[in-house]
Structures are given as C-alpha cells and as structure tokens.
Amino acid sequence: MFVEEYITKLKPYEGGKPIEELRRELGIKGEIIKLASNENPLGPSKKAIKAIKKIAESVNLYPDGDCYYLKEKLSNKLGVSRDNLVFGNGSDELLELIFRTFATKNGDEILYCYPSFVEYKIIGSSFNKKLVEVPLKGFSYDIDELIKAINSNTRIIFLNTPNNPTGTIIKRSDIERVIEATDSNKTLVVIDEAYYEYAIAEDDYEELLDLYKKGNVVILRTFSKAYGLAGLRIGYGIAGEEIIDYLNRVRPPFNVNLVAQHAALAALDDEEHIRRSVEVNRAGKEYLYREFDNMGITYIKTYANFILFDAKKDANYVYGELLKRGVIVRSMAGYGYKSMLRVTIGTPRENEIFIKNLREVLDV
Numbered sequence: 001m002f003v004e005e006y007i008t009k010l011k012p013y014e015g016g017k018p019i020e021e022l023r024r025e026l027g028i029k030g031e032i033i034k035l036a037s038n039e040n041p042l043g044p045s046k047k048a049i050k051a052i053k054k055i056a057e058s059v060n061l062y063p064d065g066d067c068y069y070l071k072e073k074l075s076n077k078l079g080v081s082r083d084n085l086v087f088g089n090g091s092d093e094l095l096e097l098i099f100r101t102f103a104t105k106n107g108d109e110i111l112y113c114y115p116s117f118v119e120y121k122i123i124g125s126s127f128n129k130k131l132v133e134v135p136l137k138g139f140s141y142d143i144d145e146l147i148k149a150i151n152s153n154t155r156i157i158f159l160n161t162p163n164n165p166t167g168t169i170i171k172r173s174d175i176e177r178v179i180e181a182t183d184s185n186k187t188l189v190v191i192d193e194a195y196y197e198y199a200i201a202e203d204d205y206e207e208l209l210d211l212y213k214k215g216n217v218v219i220l221r222t223f224s225k226a227y228g229l230a231g232l233r234i235g236y237g238i239a240g241e242e243i244i245d246y247l248n249r250v251r252p253p254f255n256v257n258l259v260a261q262h263a264a265l266a267a268l269d270d271e272e273h274i275r276r277s278v279e280v281n282r283a284g285k286e287y288l289y290r291e292f293d294n295m296g297i298t299y300i301k302t303y304a305n306f307i308l309f310d311a312k313k314d315a316n317y318v319y320g321e322l323l324k325r326g327v328i329v330r331s332m333a334g335y336g337y338k339s340m341l342r343v344t345i346g347t348p349r350e351n352e353i354f355i356k357n358l359r360e361v362l363d364v
C-alpha cells in the first residue's frame with residue numbers, strides 16, 4: 001500500500017508502560033506501581049465515579065456535541081464566555097485539531113523548545129510540518145532563542161508551562177514577549193497548561209488565563225492530570241471567539257464522549273478533591289526532595305506532579321532495574337538526558353516503595 005515517506009518515518013508514541021503489560025512481559029506476581037504518566041495517584045473524585053455509574057445506563061445515546069452543561073459550568077468557573085471554550089478527546093485531540101485547522105500550508109513551521117511534550121513533535125511530523133526545535137537552557141525555555149527562531153513561516157508556537165518533562169515554568173513576561181514577537185494574523189501561540197492545578201498552588205506561578213484575549217493564543221488544560229480522569233480523555237481549550245469558531249468547524253461532532261462529559265461536570269464540583277490532590281502532591285514532593293538530597297541525587301525543582309532527577313547512571317539501565325522490581329517510571333535517555341529519569345509523585349506509600357527500590361538499584 002502506498003503511503004508518503006513521512007508516514008513511514010513516523011514512530012508510534014511510547015507512553016508509560018501499562019501495569020498489565022509489565023505483568024505479562026516480566027511475569028511479575030507482586031505489586032506493581034506506576035509512576036510514569038503523571039496520573040493522579042488518588043484516583044478520580046468520588047463524585048465523578050458516582051456520575052459515571054449513573055450515566056452508564058444512557059450510553060446508547062450520542063453525547064451532546066456542544067458540551068452544553070460543561071461549557072456552562074466551566075465558563076462560570078473561569079469567568080470566560082462559552083464562545084471562548086472548546087472541548088477535546090483529551091487535550092491531545094485539541095493539539096491535533098489545532099494542526100488541522102491552522103498548519104495547513106506547505107512550508108508551515110512549528111516552533112517549540114526541546115525537550116518538551118513529545119506530542120508537538122509527533123503530531124507535527126504526522127502533518128509533515130517542518131519542526132523547529134530550540135534546545136532548553138538549563139532545563140528551562142530559552143525565550144530569547146525561541147523569539148529569534150520566529151519567521152514568516154512560523155504557524156504554531158508551543159509553550160508548555162510547567163514543562164513536561166522538566167517541571168520548569170515560563171515567566172508570564174516571557175510569554176508576553178513571545179506573543180508580541182508574532183504576527184497575530186499568521187502565528188498561533190499555544191500555551192499548554194496540563195499541570196495548571198498543581199502549578200497555581202505555588203506562590204510564584206503567574207495566572208495566564210487572560211492571555212487568551214490576545215486573539216492568537218490558545219490555552220490548553222486537561223482533566224487528565226489533577227482531575228484524575230485520564231482514562232476518559234477530556235481536555236479543553238480557551239481562546240478568542242474567532243479561533244474557537246474555526247476549531248469548531250473542523251472538530252468531529254461527537255468528539256467528547258457522554259461519560260467523560262458527565263464525569264468532568266461532577267469533577268468540577270469537587271474542589272475538595274483537587275485541594276487534596278494538590279496537598280498530597282506537595283507532601284510527596286517534599287518527601288522525594290528530602291530522600292534525593294539524602295542520596296546525593298540532583299533534581300530539577302518542579303511545579304507539576306513529576307520530578308526529573310539525575311541517577312548518574314545509564315537511565316535505561318536504572319529504568320530496567322526498577323521495572324524488574326515492579327516500579328514503572330520514565331527513562332529520559334531518548335530525550336538526550338542520558339542519566340535522567342522522570343518520576344510521577346505518587347501516594348506516600350508509592351513514593352516510599354519507589355525510593356526503597358531506587359536505593360537498591362543505585363546502591364546508596
């Protein structure tokens with residue numbers, strides 16, 4: 001079957017290893033903990049679970065293609081109009097929708113810093129776009145170099161704050177500089193805030209929401225991380241009305257499923273669950289920092305629910321040894337960080353199991 005060469009060159013996305021896959025592959029009988037995909041270790045809100053059970057009886061019906069009630073609730077919560085919101089089958093789908101809507105010309109360039117969220121690269125390659133990568137400087141975005149790389153072909157700029165996999169943030173003034181350096185008729189600036197709920201709990205994280213008013217800005221957030229609904233696939237974008245209108249023309253009609261809509265509605269009502277999730281994350285972060293310090297391991301200060309750390313040994317080796325012990329994390333060797341790994345902050349118990357096994361593997 002004929003396919004274009006750029007398709008044959010694509011590599012499928014490699015996510016965190018699923019627990020059942022590890023059990024099958026290594027025949028591990030005991031407990032397996034997954035700290036690899038930045039999922040909420042407390043699980044979903046009880047209110048969301050209740051809503052999911054209730055709506056299960058109605059899944060013979062198509063969902064509301066407009067997400068009417070969800071839009072209503074979220075627009076009230078955020079203080080934006082419903083015309084400033086779009087929902088997706090995960091924020092991943094919104095990334096793809098943004099490409100399909102705006103990066104349509106031959107020669108369009110996509111600009112982002114690297115390492116950052118791999119989907120910018122994967123989706124960009126799948127649309128055969130020229131990817132311009134600006135290396136991080138000391139694990140943070142190099143805004144001066146990013147701005148220098150903007151040209152008349154730049155169609156989409158991705159800014160990920162906090163940045164996955166480093167956990168670092170971009171200053172609001174730097175984001176404003178990027179927006180000012182763009183031609184608002186030509187270049188869309190996407191601010192991916194997948195870890196917003198964790199970041200905003202920190203004193204020095206600056207609110208970015210109002211930047212959607214700039215007109216060529218989309219802010220992406222998700223129910224997959226702090227809200228604990230990754231398995232249902234739902235995220236949202238906040239943007240000017242014109243951008244939202246274009247995205248809605250390209251968006252598949254029933255892209256957000258019925259169960260996800262009801263679960264997200266209930267999850268938005270459970271602020272206590274978010275508060276607890278953020279608190280467990282903060283305590284887990286402090287515990288892991290302390291243990292890393294005790295072990296002489298260096299790490300990057302995080303604003304999210306994961307930590308990038310330097311094992312000072314081959315990261316793939318450390319990853320493999322942890323796997324054998326039933327602990328799934330992420331090796332960052334593929335990102336060029338040869339001795340670094342990313343661990344999701346888990347429950348207190350998961351964090352202790354991770355540290356115990358890491359000590360064993362590193363012999364410290």
Ligand SMILES: *Cc1c(COP(=O)(O)O)cnc(C)c1O
Nearest residue numbers: 090091092117164194222224235
């Ligand atoms: C997890 C993650 C997302 C994807 O979230 P979904 O809504 O589950 O598709 C987007 N961006 C970043 C940076 C992430 O880490």
